[in-house]
Amino acid sequence: MIAILDYDAGNIKSVEKAMQLLGQEVTVTREREAILRADKVILPGVGAFGDAMDKIRQYGLYEVIHEVVDKGTPFLGICLGLQLLFERSEESPKAEGLGVLKGEILRIPETPGLKIPHMGWNSLKLQNHGRLFADLPDEPYVYFVHSYYLKAADEGIVTAATEYGTQIHASVEQGNVFACQFHPEKSSDVGIQILKNFIAV
Numbered sequence: 159m160i161a162i163l164d165y166d167a168g169n170i171k172s173v174e175k176a177m178q179l180l181g182q183e184v185t186v187t188r189e190r191e192a193i194l195r196a197d198k199v200i201l202p203g204v205g206a207f208g209d210a211m212d213k214i215r216q217y218g219l220y221e222v223i224h225e226v227v228d229k230g231t232p233f234l235g236i237c238l239g240l241q242l243l244f245e246r247s248e249e250s251p252k253a254e255g256l257g258v259l260k261g262e263i264l265r266i267p268e269t270p271g272l273k274i275p276h277m278g279w280n281s282l283k284l285q286n287h288g289r290l291f292a293d294l295p296d297e298p299y300v301y302f303v304h305s306y307y308l309k310a311a312d313e314g315i316v317t318a319a320t321e322y323g324t325q326i327h328a329s330v331e332q333g334n335v336f337a338c339q340f341h342p343e344k345s346s347d348v349g350i351q352i353l354k355n356f357i358a359v
Contacts, residue, residue, distance in 0.1 A: 208250025288317025
């Protein structure tokens with residue numbers, strides 16, 4: 159069973175539907191026991207970093223997320239879910255992130271000809287043999303919607319990068335923790351393969 163964390167963030171439904179299409183039993187929940195019983199846990203989301211962290215703390219999910227990570231359950235952060243796994247974000251300077259991974263979230267720099275938010279398809283440069291990218295071509299195209307991007311402290315955890323005004327760490331992997339800045343559930347066949355790879359972990 160896959161638990162999708164419910165903290166009033168957008169984009170939960172599309173992730174739930176994608177997992178159901180892949181034949182997975184899914185529960186959208188903020189109940190501690192249901193989350194700890196799950197075989198895999200997903201933290202999706204779109205929205206503001208500070209608001210999301212407030213909700214995560216309000217619903218008691220901060221502690222549960224750390225428990226899930228510590229017990230080795232495969233965990234996937236998507237979009238805002240990736241950003242929340244890190245320590246801090248320029249979007250909400252006073253808010254502390256989950257701190258599961260080391261790094262910071264920065265605003266995409268203003269660049270002539272590039273719109274912010276970054277919305278659309280970009281190719282990924284794969285590195286460090288990420289398990290989410292098994293059976294995919296070298297430069298797969300995926301769908302992004304974001305104004306802030308990850309700069310991981312350790313390049314060794316970065317499994318995919320892209321360029322949009324700057325180098326963006328688009329996917330990371332450390333032990334049982336996986337995260338994507340892009341939306342696999344909106345990334346056509348490539349995204350479906352990424353989700354299949356997560357299910358198979």
